[in-house]
Amino acid sequence: MPSNDTNYAYVRGEILPLESASLHISDLSIQRGFGVFDYFKVEANHPLFLNDYLARFRESARLMTMQLPHTDEQLREIIHELITRNNMPLSGMKMILTGGYSENSYDLAEPSLLIMQQPLAMPGPETLGKGIKIITHEYIREIPRAKTINYTMGIRLIGEVKSKAASDVLYHLNGAVSEFPRCNLFVVHQDGTVMTPDSGILLGVTRKNVLALAEKKYPVREGSVTLYDIMQAKEVFLTSTTKRILPIVQVDDTVIGEGVPGPVTQTLLQDLILLEEVDRKLQKQL
Structure with missing residues (x-):
């Protein structure tokens, strides 16, 4: 090489x-x-x-x-x-x-x-071990199923995200959440159900893989997720190509669960890393 x-x-x-x-x-x-x-x-x-x-x-x-x-x-x-x-x-x-x-x-x-x-630099052990804080903002992308180059809102909000010592911003409309500028959202309800929004979002490839992995171990649903659902959740995490799975421990002023990354999030992250290894091995055989 x-x-x-x-x-x-x-x-x-x-x-x-x-x-x-x-x-x-x-x-x-x-x-x-x-x-x-x-x-x-x-x-x-x-x-x-x-x-x-x-x-x-x-x-x-x-x-x-x-x-x-x-x-x-x-x-x-x-x-x-x-x-x-x-x-x-x-x-x-x-x-x-x-x-x-x-x-x-x-x-x-x-x-x-x-x-x-x-x-590319992936999230390190410290970030994965502590989790991140996010804020919320009322907005929904135009043509959300298309991955367009229009990131005007996300870029405009960078200053606000930083001023609140947060890592990202979650979009919602009338209380129904959709996605981050560059990530998808998952919540783990108190009954153990893993759920992710199904409308107003880009269909992430990592989201697709995490859904398939979660279905092997937990009840899984795609549907409407509200801000109230997030605040009452046992665990919350985001998914993306560059972050894999990143635990969210605070949303605005609300601490999620016990304020630390939860077991479902950690298990799915390890499962996703293994899935990537499988894909790499398959690529080498082609």
């Missing part, structure tokens, strides 16, 4: 050094913030659960009336070429599809496809 200090990216049909990778200012991602993306983890130079991420990327494009310019097999070839060139054993890879170089800054053009790889 080659090793060098150059980071390569794919931009509109070319693999280029990252410092040379750019889009024209007419691109609709710049002019109107129009585009979709997806993001997956690379461990030991193997992309984890890649089929799921490619399927969601293609669905996001469809929902935004765009079409990917490559087949899944062609995308895999580009991804593996970048992994070989960049040699970042633990990293994240982002695929972005934009509205293209629009002549009038409004109409869709030939889509721009970008793929880039960046170093």
